[in-house]
Each structure stands twice: as C-alpha cells, then as structure tokens.
Amino acid sequence: MSLRKSLDKLKFDVRMADINLKSQLVTSEELNKNRESLPDLKDQATIIDLENSNLTNGADRFADSEMN
Numbered sequence: 001m002s003l004r005k006s007l008d009k010l011k012f013d014v015r016m017a018d019i020n021l022k023s024q025l026v027t028s029e030e031l032n033k034n035r036e037s038l039p040d041l042k043d044q045a046t047i048i049d050l051e052n053s054n055l056t057n058g059a060d061r062f063a064d065s066e067m068n
Helices: 005-007 016-022 028-037 058-067
Strands: none
Touching: 016 028
C-alpha cells in the first residue's frame, strides 16, 4: 500500500486530527461531520473501576521493588 493510501485511511483518525487540520488535508467541518456520523458504542463499553481494582500502574510496581 502506498504512503498516500495509508495516510488517506488516517484522514479522520483522532490522533491525526490536528496534523491534518494544520496541513489543510481536512477541514474542521469535515472532521465534525465525520465524528457526528460515528455510531454511539457506549452500550458495548466495559467500565473499569480503577479505585477498587487490583490493577496498579508501573510506578507502583517500581516503588515496591525499590523498597525490597
């Protein structure tokens, strides 16, 4: 796949929005229209309660290993 085709696939990617706006590959109106066309998938989302989970971030693990 060519670079142009790869970039075209990312035209509306949220991670590329600012870059594409600044380089005038897409307008803010096009971005808004695309976002409004996306389906609402909140019913399919999994909610994770980080306050009450056993998950820790890497900093916690690092701090624990330094103490031992």
